[in-house]
Amino acid sequence: MELAQSTPNRMSPLRSLSWRKTRETIFWYFVLILIALFTVFPFVWVFFTSFKGPADAIVSVPPQLIPKDPTFDNYIRVWNQLPIPAFFMNSVIVSLSTVVLNLLFCSLAAYPLGKMKFKGRDLIFYLLLATFVIPPQLTSIPSYVLAVNVFKYYDSILALIFPNLATVFNIFLLRQAFKTVPNDLIEAGKMDGASDLRVWWSILLPVIRPSLATAAIFTFVNQWNDFFWPSLMLHTRTHMTLQVGLVAMQGMMTSDARGMAAGVTMTIIPIIIFFVLLQRHFVRGLGGAVKG
Amino acid sequence: MTRKKLSLTPYLFLAPALLVIATFVLYPIGAVFYYSFTKYNISTPPVWVGLDNYKALLTDKIFWLALQHSFTYLLVTPILIVLCTILAIVVNRKLPGINAFRAVYYIPVISGSIAVGISWRLMLDTNGLLNGLLLSLGVIQSPIQWLAEPSMTLPIAMLLTIWMGLGYYMMIFLAGLQNIPEELYDAAAIDGCNPIQKHWHVSVPGLRPQYVVVGVVSSLAALQVFNEIYILTGGLGGILNSGVTVVFYLWRKAFRLQEAGMASAIAIVLLLITLIFSIVNIRLMERGTEAD
Numbered sequence: 001m002e003l004a005q006s007t008p009n010r011m012s013p014l015r016s017l018s019w020r021k022t023r024e025t026i027f028w029y030f031v032l033i034l035i036a037l038f039t040v041f042p043f044v045w046v047f048f049t050s051f052k053g054p055a056d057a058i059v060s061v062p063p064q065l066i067p068k069d070p071t072f073d074n075y076i077r078v079w080n081q082l083p084i085p086a087f088f089m090n091s092v093i094v095s096l097s098t099v100v101l102n103l104l105f106c107s108l109a110a111y112p113l114g115k116m117k118f119k120g121r122d123l124i125f126y127l128l129l130a131t132f133v134i135p136p137q138l139t140s141i142p143s144y145v146l147a148v149n150v151f152k153y154y155d156s157i158l159a160l161i162f163p164n165l166a167t168v169f170n171i172f173l174l175r176q177a178f179k180t181v182p183n184d185l186i187e188a189g190k191m192d193g194a195s196d197l198r199v200w201w202s203i204l205l206p207v208i209r210p211s212l213a214t215a216a217i218f219t220f221v222n223q224w225n226d227f228f229w230p231s232l233m234l235h236t237r238t239h240m241t242l243q244v245g246l247v248a249m250q251g252m253m254t255s256d257a258r259g260m261a262a263g264v265t266m267t268i269i270p271i272i273i274f275f276v277l278l279q280r281h282f283v284r285g286l287g288g289a290v291k292g
Numbered sequence: 293m294t295r296k297k298l299s300l301t302p303y304l305f306l307a308p309a310l311l312v313i314a315t316f317v318l319y320p321i322g323a324v325f326y327y328s329f330t331k332y333n334i335s336t337p338p339v340w341v342g343l344d345n346y347k348a349l350l351t352d353k354i355f356w357l358a359l360q361h362s363f364t365y366l367l368v369t370p371i372l373i374v375l376c377t378i379l380a381i382v383v384n385r386k387l388p389g390i391n392a393f394r395a396v397y398y399i400p401v402i403s404g405s406i407a408v409g410i411s412w413r414l415m416l417d418t419n420g421l422l423n424g425l426l427l428s429l430g431v432i433q434s435p436i437q438w439l440a441e442p443s444m445t446l447p448i449a450m451l452l453t454i455w456m457g458l459g460y461y462m463m464i465f466l467a468g469l470q471n472i473p474e475e476l477y478d479a480a481a482i483d484g485c486n487p488i489q490k491h492w493h494v495s496v497p498g499l500r501p502q503y504v505v506v507g508v509v510s511s512l513a514a515l516q517v518f519n520e521i522y523i524l525t526g527g528l529g530g531i532l533n534s535g536v537t538v539v540f541y542l543w544r545k546a547f548r549l550q551e552a553g554m555a556s557a558i559a560i561v562l563l564l565i566t567l568i569f570s571i572v573n574i575r576l577m578e579r580g581t582e583a584d
Contacts, residue, residue: 031382032393039397039458042411045421049414058414059424109309112302124306131317133570135516137539138559141546142323143316145334163316166309196301225404227519232547243406247523250410257414264407275402279395 043268050074050261058257074262081252081259084266086238087245094160094241095223099216101161106170107212111200113171114178115186128168137228144232159233160241164223170215177211178204213281224271242267321563327556334552345557354533355558358541361446362515362565365537368453369511372461373503379458380465381491394466398459405456409523412452413439439524442534449520449535453513461506468502469495508573515566518543538562 045065049058053069078084112118113125143163153159181204189199205212227243234240240248246267253259328345330338349355383394400408415421416438423435438444472494480490521535529536529544536544538558546555 025387028382028385028387032387032390035379035382036393036396039400039455042408042415043399043403046411046414059419059421062428063421063424105309105312109306112305116302118299118302121302124310127318128313131313133512133566134317134321135512135539135559135562135566137516137518137542138324138563139317139320141327141552141556141559142320144547145323145552146315148334163312166312168313168317171309196305200305221402225402225406227404227406227522228543243404246406246410250413250523250526257417257419260410260414264410268403268407271402271404272399275398276395279391279398 046261046264049258050265052258052261074258075266077256078249078253078259078263078266082245082249082263083238083240084245087240087242088270090157090239091224091241091243094157095220098161098164098223099219101165102167102170102219103174103212103216105166106215107174107205107208108200109166109171110174110178111196111204114175115181115183115204128171131168140229140232143229147233154233155235155239157234157239157241160223160226160230163229164219167219170219173215174208174211177208181207210281213278217278217281220274221271324556324559327553328560330553330556332553332556333550334546335550338553341553345554348554349557349561354536355541357533358536358538361536362517362538364446365450365453365514365517366511368450368457368514369507371454372457372510373506375454376458376461376465376506377496377499379462380469381495383462384466384469394459394463397462400456401459405452405519406523408456409452409520412448413524416448440531442531445521445525445530445535449517449524452520452524453517457510457513461510464506465499465502468499472498504573504576507576508570511569511573512566515539515562515569538565 048065048067051070051072051074052058052067053071053073055069056067057064113121147154147159151159151162153162185203185207186199189203194202225243226241227247230241230244231247234244237245237248246263249263250260253263327338329340329342331341331344332338379397383390383397417423418435418437418440420438422438423432426432427435438448476494476498477490480494485493516539517537518539521529521537521540524530525535529540539562542555542558542562545551545558
């Protein structure tokens, strides 16, 4: 800014400075675009492949990206062979109901852990902390036995919801959020004769809304993309989530690259839209997760 | 901290979440430990066999191969740390549209390993894009069977893990970089540091807390890798078990070969490895914070 007000005879160093700045900016955009190509290229290629007609080669020398004969046939074929709407519905039901119930359970548990003094609090806290290192695949064997013999929800989406009703990660994230709420706020509510449940619902939850949003988004994406456990539980086509259905499709259409590309595109687009809409919360959540 | 009187309230708040975690995390640890001493095929009750499963593992060549593969897989951690530090430094500048670039780099993270894995499979297919590109550039004369080549299975899976992790760990490092005071960079510049030295002397030490987090998270994820292997090898583990990791072997034993007792013994070994890793990491973390 100071340079800009300097006298005319000092223009030439200024011009070279601004030229250097421009050159630097161009360089950084070049680097950024190069990395962007690297990270989205497979999706771009899959997207274009999904519209390729029989006349368009999947691969040729030299490779052809844009279809000359664009068609929706691949989507129609996948749609006719697999219950895509059922996959979508199942994924949406599983992810949404897990988010709602998980946040309810975890925010209930996080309140006393963050704001109350009681016997066994530290014990419970460290017990929960220790479960962080448990590989989820380890618990899958007994969880499978429970699903088949005790809860009888094998091959049903209930099997995907129940084990995720509470997660240690979300309890910690929300506990951290409750800790930052001033005690005066709680005292004031108690003074007005509010019960703990009322304080939690009407005073605390509205205050920690940003953390709830973060927890909700991460839980949603995790559930949406989960594969290991769902693939163990779901076998009937119409009961499958998108990820399990996508793998079933891969098994069915091994030689149909166009069809597979259409299937992949259909599953990725909703989650990308979801991400673009809620992008800000992702970034905040990651920063917060590390600090917490 | 609101009052000290013994009341049931905190326990009632905690009960639902604790019940879920007790059922789906704590009970399974005990159950897996018990199963690991039994012959168990999930459909009929377990039969006690003492240490037989562990003894069998000691002489199981595939298990040793799986261990070797899982430890090899840990190489993704240092690679991710280096690449993501550089990436975070690149995107940590004020340029118009920088947020859009960050979001684009994050897309592989949210797209889910199944969709990403299938996309990669399509590209690496014998008739896929990569061979098309290499052929037209004249780098190779005949198509390479990327996915059928045993020595390529693990490197390709690791590449996939790295590619999907770039955006995630970049965001964590970015949050760390934004906490480093600007004055430190100015001081480094006054001391005559060039831009690269500036980052080496300021950014790298400043990111120490993030290195611990990323180190822990990415190495645990590497030890637990499954989806990438499953998709790239079509659920078979690769030719000559070239892609079999500890978790993949656990899954195959439990859910393909109905040897849940043996799988539980593998799970216990995995748990021990994870515990050792976590203790080492926590020690490093403590040392890191002392140094601050």
